[in-house]
Amino acid sequence: MQAAASSTALRLAEVRKMFLTRNGQVVNALAGVSLEVGRSEVVAVLGPSGCGKSTLLRVLAGLDDAYNGTINSDRAAGADARTTERLQSATVFQTDSTLPWMTVEQNLRVGLAGLSIDRATQKERIDRYLGLVGLADFRNAYPHELSGGMRQRVAIARALASEPLLLLMDEPLAALDAQTRLVMQQELLAIWAVTRSTVVYVTHDIAEALALADRVVVMSARPGRIKSVHDVPFPRDRDVIEMRRHPAFRELEVALWKSVAEEVGSSLGAPAKPAASTIGVRIDDIARSV
Amino acid sequence: MTTSPVASDDPATRAIVARTLALQRRQSIMRIVLGAGFPLALFILWEVLARTGLIDQRFFPAPSRIIATTLDTLGNATDRRQLSAGLLVTLARLTVGFVLGAGIGILAGILMGLYMPIRFALGPMVYATFPTPKIAIFPLLIVMFGIGDASKMALVALGVFFMTCMSTLSGVLYANPIYADVAQAFRIPTWTRWTRVIIPSALPAIVTGLKLGLGQALILVVSAEFVSSQNGLGHFIWNSWQVLDIPRMFMGLVVVGIIGGCAVLAGDTLERRLIPWARH
Ligand SMILES: Nc1ncnc2c1ncn2[C@@H]1O[C@H](COP(=O)(O)OP(=O)(O)OP(=O)(O)O)[C@@H](O)[C@H]1O
Ligand SMILES: [Mg+2]
Numbered sequence: 001m002q003a004a005a006s007s008t009a010l011r012l013a014e015v016r017k018m019f020l021t022r023n024g025q026v027v028n029a030l031a032g033v034s035l036e037v038g039r040s041e042v043v044a045v046l047g048p049s050g051c052g053k054s055t056l057l058r059v060l061a062g063l064d065d066a067y068n069g070t071i072n073s074d075r076a077a078g079a080d081a082r083t084t085e086r087l088q089s090a091t092v093f094q095t096d097s098t099l100p101w102m103t104v105e106q107n108l109r110v111g112l113a114g115l116s117i118d119r120a121t122q123k124e125r126i127d128r129y130l131g132l133v134g135l136a137d138f139r140n141a142y143p144h145e146l147s148g149g150m151r152q153r154v155a156i157a158r159a160l161a162s163e164p165l166l167l168l169m170d171e172p173l174a175a176l177d178a179q180t181r182l183v184m185q186q187e188l189l190a191i192w193a194v195t196r197s198t199v200v201y202v203t204h205d206i207a208e209a210l211a212l213a214d215r216v217v218v219m220s221a222r223p224g225r226i227k228s229v230h231d232v233p234f235p236r237d238r239d240v241i242e243m244r245r246h247p248a249f250r251e252l253e254v255a256l257w258k259s260v261a262e263e264v265g266s267s268l269g270a271p272a273k274p275a276a277s278t279i280g281v282r283i284d285d286i287a288r289s290v
Numbered sequence: 291m292t293t294s295p296v297a298s299d300d301p302a303t304r305a306i307v308a309r310t311l312a313l314q315r316r317q318s319i320m321r322i323v324l325g326a327g328f329p330l331a332l333f334i335l336w337e338v339l340a341r342t343g344l345i346d347q348r349f350f351p352a353p354s355r356i357i358a359t360t361l362d363t364l365g366n367a368t369d370r371r372q373l374s375a376g377l378l379v380t381l382a383r384l385t386v387g388f389v390l391g392a393g394i395g396i397l398a399g400i401l402m403g404l405y406m407p408i409r410f411a412l413g414p415m416v417y418a419t420f421p422t423p424k425i426a427i428f429p430l431l432i433v434m435f436g437i438g439d440a441s442k443m444a445l446v447a448l449g450v451f452f453m454t455c456m457s458t459l460s461g462v463l464y465a466n467p468i469y470a471d472v473a474q475a476f477r478i479p480t481w482t483r484w485t486r487v488i489i490p491s492a493l494p495a496i497v498t499g500l501k502l503g504l505g506q507a508l509i510l511v512v513s514a515e516f517v518s519s520q521n522g523l524g525h526f527i528w529n530s531w532q533v534l535d536i537p538r539m540f541m542g543l544v545v546v547g548i549i550g551g552c553a554v555l556a557g558d559t560l561e562r563r564l565i566p567w568a569r570h
Binding site: 142 | 461470474476478479490566
């Protein structure tokens with residue numbers, strides 16, 4: 001992890017984003033986000049609903065240019081030579097993003113259209129990643145014939161198949177049952193060990209953030225800022241179930257719960273209890289020193 | 291897909307399948323019986339009213355007489371040639387005008403949907419001229435394209451253009467924005483983006499536009515042939531009316547009706563083919 005972050009893949013400096021609503025009100029979505037993500041690093045982003053996580057990912061994906069601040073990435077530098085076989089970045093959206101007029105297989109293929117890889121390689125990748133998300137039998141099905149969780153797995157496979165240098169995932173596993181989620185987490189770790197993608201992973205699930213990430217970023221309630229950053233002291237070849245036994249895992253989990261709960265409280269208008277906040281900070285400090 | 295064949299030896303499964311099939315069968319029987327039976331009942335009523343003299347036989351001849359005249363005409367080589375020649379002429383005008391109008395309309399609709407300056411430039415003009423009855427500018431088209439086929443094709447094209455352009459535009463504008471996001475996020479190249487993302491996402495609206503356009507086209511071609519033509523189905527109908535050969539006129543109407551029916555059928559088939567993901 002730390003070794004992998006030897007060079008920076010993504011550098012955000014004071015990124016601000018506002019929306020102007022229909023009736024002329026300004027919604028501050030991001031209020032100065034600064035973050036560095038190392039190459040091949042996995043960063044999980046936690047934060048209360050509406051704090052700007054999806055907004056941040058859209059900006060990173062290049063879907064929204066109307067922001068202030070600077071974003072430097074490998075893409076801008078054109079650092080990697082293998083750009084033709086891997087997308088610079090790919091996104092798994094929070095909402096259903098399958099294209100309903102295409103079969104599952106075509107949905108994956110269209111994601112590879114920007115790459116210069118031959119048909120055989122395309123087919124190999126499609127087969128491999130459909131198998132990984134457990135949809136090999138459904139390659140000829142249309143999205144409306146699938147369940148919500150299956151559709152989300154199609155979107156995940158589509159993003160993985162492009163083997164992006166930067167992978168942006170917005171609560172990709174939220175629609176799955178707890179067991180499937182654990183299996184998918186383990187698979188994602190295995191895939192990233194091979195592709196060495198840089199990953200920004202938005203989730204509401206604190207255990208999931210710890211299972212997958214090298215670092216966990218907690219965002220404040222809207223307007224979103226980075227409230228705290230926590231290193232996850234586990235090696236990459238971890239077992240997402242076994243690691244839960246580890247005291248460091250549980251301590252970090254509690255710290256993150258408190259940190260996020262404070263923000264949820266303030267985003268819902270309830271002042272956070274002072275006591276809780278002190279404990280939050282204390283455990284936070286312990287977590288940092290782990 | 292692996293929908294494994296249903297284990298037909300399981301009685302519960304078999305019962306459910308049988309019940310579903312029976313329901314489907316009952317529905318399709320009802321559709322045929324009502325769809326054909328209701329018009330048939332109206333024809334019988336018409337026949338009775340005509341025979342008893344309750345409606346004027348001169349203008350509403352009994353269906354049996356129309357059928358007899360039709361068979362007569364179809365048996366007569368000259369008449370048959372006249373009708374089939376008229377049909378061909380009308381179909382040619384219809385097809386050329388439709389393809390032209392639909393092609394330009396769909397392209398314009400997509401461009402307007404995708405590029406704001408084009409939308410701002412063309413939008414007001416399209417919306418302002420849309421409500422004009424197209425047949426009212428037919429004289430202008432004759433001035434521009436002459437008295438022959440070209441002006442009638444232009445009229446058809448104009449009518450189809452508005453239907454397809456406006457429908458396609460709303461299809462592109464109101465397509466789920468996530469599709470454009472996917473295209474952008476995966477850097478899908480322009481050509482693939484158009485053919486695999488933008489056009490399919492607007493396809494339901496495009497097909498609706500095509501179906502509406504087909505109806506317009508038929509109205510316009512027959513109207514144009516009414517007022518200025520020496521051939522075509524419109525002329526056949528109008529001419530029959532002027533010489534008061536009413537059964538012959540009805541025959542023309544029936545042929546126009548059949549074209550319309552075929553058009554609707556073609557539209558529905560197209561829809562099912564092109565939009566397999568929508569539930570019909
Ligand atoms: N297109 C938009 N127009 C106006 N306001 C917007 C728009 N998109 C997002 N917002 C606002 O920006 C804020 C952040 O939204 P965002 O979708 O990034 O939240 P989020 O952190 O992803 O929440 P969740 O966890 O519920 O998905 C919200 O307050 C939302 O109302
Ligand atoms: Mg979100």
